[in-house]
Amino acid sequence: MLRTLCLAAFLTAIAHAKIIVAVSVAPQAWLVENIGGDAVEIVVASPPNASAHTFEPKPAQMAKLSKASAYLACGVEFEKIWLKRFEQNAPDMRVFYVDRGVEKLTLTPLSYDRSAAANRRGAIDTHIWFSAAAMRSQAGYTIEALIAVDPANETLYRQNGARTIAKIDALRQELAEKLKPYNDRAFLIHHPALGYFAAEYGLRQLFIEFENKEPKIGELAALTKLAKEEKIKVVFVERGASPKAAQSLASALGAKTEQITIISDDWESLMRDAADALIKAFNGGD
Numbered sequence: 001m002l003r004t005l006c007l008a009a010f011l012t013a014i015a016h017a018k019i020i021v022a023v024s025v026a027p028q029a030w031l032v033e034n035i036g037g038d039a040v041e042i043v044v045a046s047p048p049n050a051s052a053h054t055f056e057p058k059p060a061q062m063a064k065l066s067k068a069s070a071y072l073a074c075g076v077e078f079e080k081i082w083l084k085r086f087e088q089n090a091p092d093m094r095v096f097y098v099d100r101g102v103e104k105l106t107l108t109p110l111s112y113d114r115s116a117a118a119n120r121r122g123a124i125d126t127h128i129w130f131s132a133a134a135m136r137s138q139a140g141y142t143i144e145a146l147i148a149v150d151p152a153n154e155t156l157y158r159q160n161g162a163r164t165i166a167k168i169d170a171l172r173q174e175l176a177e178k179l180k181p182y183n184d185r186a187f188l189i190h191h192p193a194l195g196y197f198a199a200e201y202g203l204r205q206l207f208i209e210f211e212n213k214e215p216k217i218g219e220l221a222a223l224t225k226l227a228k229e230e231k232i233k234v235v236f237v238e239r240g241a242s243p244k245a246a247q248s249l250a251s252a253l254g255a256k257t258e259q260i261t262i263i264s265d266d267w268e269s270l271m272r273d274a275a276d277a278l279i280k281a282f283n284g285g286d
């Protein structure tokens with residue numbers, strides 16, 4: 001009798017065991033949580049406040065990653081270096097490239113100086129979480145990935161997935177309506193994280209830093225001139241940073257610096273807060 005009970009308990013535990021799903025960046029955790037619900041435990045490879053571009057995983061993270069059933073890659077820079085090691089470290093883990101339906105934008109250095117830009121190579125913009133359309137595309141591949149590693153929960157993943165896609169679409173519509181009056185307006189940000197957001201909602205992103213480097217003096221002068229023409233009143237700085245170039249540009253413009261969150265696992269708030277911050281800036285920053 002005891003044996004039967006133990007076996008039953010064991011089988012129940014198996015049936016309810018969560019699969020571990022690893023993602024590269026925090027906004028993907030929002031997707032996996034919405035789609036996977038209680039069936040999934042999430043590991044975010046890059047810690048919440050770390051740059052998504054460069055990072056070194058800690059031993060504890062590697063240990064957690066080693067138990068993952070799936071890794072959902074989204075095209076951020078560190079995957080090129082680390083994904084192979086993650087795979088060697090986790091023999092049962094399958095890798096899915098959930099960004100493969102996303103049309104990537106190119107970040108052109110000095111987008112404000114076309115002649116300089118023409119002479120330099122653009123870089124792929126990896127901040128795809130700032131587009132609802134890109135999130136929708138990633139949602140589709142995320143649903144299929146979860147089903148591939150955990151087919152028993154297919155119905156759950158499809159139902160949650162449909163609900164998640166509806167949420168993404170609703171948010172996109174909400175933001176499009178909110179930002180409509182500001183069509184073609186320019187904003188200025190230190191780290192160029194909002195390129196996809198700008199493209200999706202008809203705005204223009206001016207940025208200071210390129211490939212984690214500050215601009216040269218001549219470039220900064222060109223940017224200052226353009227920012228004046230665009231009547232920039234706010235210089236956005238990624239939360240937690242206080243780069244000198246942003247401070248000096250702000251004082252040259254008589255503008256203020258304002259912190260903005262550029263990565264978070266609360267994706268809906270991330271998008272709404274960005275829209276609200278930009279609207280406030282377009283209205284003079286007060």
Ligand SMILES: [Zn+2]
Pocket residue numbers: 052053127191192193
């Ligand atoms: Zn970035």
